[in-house]
Amino acid sequence: MTANIITASGARNPEPVLVLAEFETPKQLMSAAEKVRDGGFNHWDCHTPYPVHGLDQAMGVRPTLLPWVVLAAGATGCIGGLAMQWFMNATDLSILFIGYPYLVSGKPFWSIPANIPVAFELTILLSAFGAFFGMLIFNGLPRFHRPHFRSERFRRATDDRFFIAIDKRDRHFDPESNAAFLEGLGANSVEVIEE
Amino acid sequence: MAHTPIDITTENRSLGTLASGWITAGALLAVIGVLGTLLLGNLEGAFEDLGPAHHSSGTEGAAAEGHSQGPGGHGESHGFISEWSIYHPYLVSACFFLTITLGALFFVLVHHITRAGWSTALRRIAEGISRNFVLMLILFIPILMPGGMDHLYKWLNPDPGDALIGVKESYLNYDWFLIRIAAYFVIWIGVSTYFHRKSVAQDSSGDESLTVHLGALSPVAVILFALSITFAAFDLLMSLDAHWFSTIFGVYIFAGSVLSFHAVLALTVLWLQSRGRLTRAVTPEHLQDVGKMMFAFTVFWAYIAFSQYMLIWYANIPEETVWYLRRQSTWLWGFWGWLMVLGHFLVPFLFLLSRHIKRRKTTLVVGAIWVLAMHWCDMYYLVMPQINGGGEFPFRMLDVTILIAMGGLYLIGMALALRGNSLVAEGDPKLPESLVFENV
Numbered sequence: 177m178t179a180n181i182i183t184a185s186g187a188r189n190p191e192p193v194l195v196l197a198e199f200e201t202p203k204q205l206m207s208a209a210e211k212v213r214d215g216g217f218n219h220w221d222c223h224t225p226y227p228v229h230g231l232d233q234a235m236g237v238r239p240t241l242l243p244w245v246v247l248a249a250g251a252t253g254c255i256g257g258l259a260m261q262w263f264m265n266a267t268d269l270s271i272l273f274i275g276y277p278y279l280v281s282g283k284p285f286w287s288i289p290a291n292i293p294v295a296f297e298l299t300i301l302l303s304a305f306g307a308f309f310g311m312l313i314f315n316g317l318p319r320f321h322r323p324h325f326r327s328e329r330f331r332r333a334t335d336d337r338f339f340i341a342i343d344k345r346d347r348h349f350d351p352e353s354n355a356a357f358l359e360g361l362g363a364n365s366v367e368v369i370e371e
Numbered sequence: 372m373a374h375t376p377i378d379i380t381t382e383n384r385s386l387g388t389l390a391s392g393w394i395t396a397g398a399l400l401a402v403i404g405v406l407g408t409l410l411l412g413n414l415e416g417a418f419e420d421l422g423p424a425h426h427s428s429g430t431e432g433a434a435a436e437g438h439s440q441g442p443g444g445h446g447e448s449h450g451f452i453s454e455w456s457i458y459h460p461y462l463v464s465a466c467f468f469l470t471i472t473l474g475a476l477f478f479v480l481v482h483h484i485t486r487a488g489w490s491t492a493l494r495r496i497a498e499g500i501s502r503n504f505v506l507m508l509i510l511f512i513p514i515l516m517p518g519g520m521d522h523l524y525k526w527l528n529p530d531p532g533d534a535l536i537g538v539k540e541s542y543l544n545y546d547w548f549l550i551r552i553a554a555y556f557v558i559w560i561g562v563s564t565y566f567h568r569k570s571v572a573q574d575s576s577g578d579e580s581l582t583v584h585l586g587a588l589s590p591v592a593v594i595l596f597a598l599s600i601t602f603a604a605f606d607l608l609m610s611l612d613a614h615w616f617s618t619i620f621g622v623y624i625f626a627g628s629v630l631s632f633h634a635v636l637a638l639t640v641l642w643l644q645s646r647g648r649l650t651r652a653v654t655p656e657h658l659q660d661v662g663k664m665m666f667a668f669t670v671f672w673a674y675i676a677f678s679q680y681m682l683i684w685y686a687n688i689p690e691e692t693v694w695y696l697r698r699q700s701t702w703l704w705g706f707w708g709w710l711m712v713l714g715h716f717l718v719p720f721l722f723l724l725s726r727h728i729k730r731r732k733t734t735l736v737v738g739a740i741w742v743l744a745m746h747w748c749d750m751y752y753l754v755m756p757q758i759n760g761g762g763e764f765p766f767r768m769l770d771v772t773i774l775i776a777m778g779g780l781y782l783i784g785m786a787l788a789l790r791g792n793s794l795v796a797e798g799d800p801k802l803p804e805s806l807v808f809e810n811v
Binding site: 229230243247281282283289290292293 | 677680681684685687724725726807809
């Protein structure tokens with residue numbers, strides 16, 4: 177059995193960009209992913225209809241940096257919120273940086289208890305932004321098209337099939353040997369997508 | 372998937388010989404605590420004055436105490452007892468353990484009300500700890516006796532002409548107080564016993580209808596729980612200063628309860644694992660979730676504590692601010708307030724932030740012990756500044772010895788509740804789900 181080749185219609189000089197292997201069960205996917213990981217591949221991914229526990233370890237995915245992004249964003253929100261209130265209500269530095277000191281119910285201009293709610297809300301807001309937009313950036317989203325979508329079979333990745341895709345940026349990318357390798361790991365079918 | 376389900380029958384899941392060890396250790400601690408209390412209490416003169424009040428004579432008592440802390444315009448009359456008595460450290464310790472037990476009951480109820488999966492493997496331990504309400508009732512009896520009440524609660528014998536207590540008399544009177552306390556304990560003992568018994572019955576029968584039944588019952592139980600913990604907090608702790616009030620006070624106690632219970636849960640489970648129990652049934656995934664709950668309720672506690680503080684600070688009404696004034700006017704309680712801010716919130720918040728901290732046993736133990744210590748400090752902060760308007764350094768060795776004695780009894784109570792049954796809710800249909808539970 178050889179790999180199906182799917183070529184983008186209208187491509188002038190089609191060349192392979194993706195090797196896509198379909199697996200029947202998460203178990204097969206898991207053991208295949210371990211082999212691919214051990215094969216030293218560096219630009220590949222798994223696609224499953226639902227989160228498969230343990231797949232991260234099987235793929236050797238490094239822990240995400242996202243928590244640090246969220247922490248930094250949250251800390252920025254907290255400090256920024258305090259600094260903003262300090263600047264607005266308690267400064268009178270020069271004509272360029274002038275705040276608007278406003279006396280509220282006899283409290284000091286600079287009083288932490290009054291400033292905590294704003295600092296807290298900004299911490300939450302920026303943390304959420306950091307998590308949401310950081311996730312988008314790390315995932316390279318939004319993206320409207322990927323070569324995977326040329327495969328009819330790949331539609332079942334949202335239903336009942338499990339996929340491994342090796343990208344052309346991978347250092348071991350070579351459609352023929354990759355296809356044979358993935359077939360040897362128990363893939364139902366292997367497709368090479370050309371664009 | 373990644374894990375094959377654990378065969379629960381191959382797991383060491385009974386307390387077994389550990390029960391007698393706990394009972395021995397608990398008895399030892401109790402004896403040490405009681406002896407220490409008697410010895411040191413005698414040295415410190417704690418027992419000289421256990422009879423009913425000497426300070427109820429109004430003019431003489433109030434003048435002798437010489438306070439100007441009372442809310443504006445009230446002169447000497449104030450809403451709290453300002454003399455140290457042995458009942459003060461006793462109340463601190465009793466409330467420390469009562470809140471832990473309340474947290475355990477909440478854990479069980481919230482498990483059923485949300486039909487949780489992950490916590491099934493841990494629920495039996497929570498059920499066991501929640502059975503300690505019986506012990507708590509016994510421990511609270513000395514406080515509820517007229518002598519104890521009289522040394523703690525000013526509203527029992529208010530100063531003559533104290534209008535602020537006068538208007539509260541229909542609520543704050545001895546008979547109605549006792550009825551309420553009885554009602555709380557009826558609810559707590561009843562609910563905890565019922566949920567524990569049914570869960571144990573399921574061990575052998577595996578009857579799934581029990582899960583449905585307890586699930587259907589839990590919303591009612593949670594409402595009763597919420598009302599009882601709120602009013603118990605008002606009665607036992609807030610009414611120490613009968614002039615002062617804060618509607619959020621019950622939530623504040625609730626936050627500390629759930630927080631401290633999860634710390635106790637983490638310590639119990641890890642200790643059991645170190646003795647070869649539940650080594651596979653409870654995984655780092657469960658521990659991480661217990662850590663998450665500790666983290667969440669650290670934040671929740673801070674949120675509630677700050678909500679209480681900020682509204683009082685902002686409104687700046689004397690009869691509300693007096694409670695904080697008492698806690699800010701001396702260096703000791705000022706320092707203690709910062710201990711709450713930094714030690715009860717900021718330090719555990721930053722410490723428990725990382726998932727690695729929550730998954731590693733040693734760090735989780737450190738976090739849990741810290742949280743428990745801070746919870747004790749919190750209880751101390753609620754009770755002790757009432758003494759002499761916060762002007763006195765109230766720490767005595769009795770604070771420690773009474774805590775040790777009660778801790779010993781608490782351990783015995785846990786051993787009695789947990790022995791004889793499996794440490795896991797074996798018949799629960801959600802157990803397989805819990806055993807393979809993973810944080811994504």
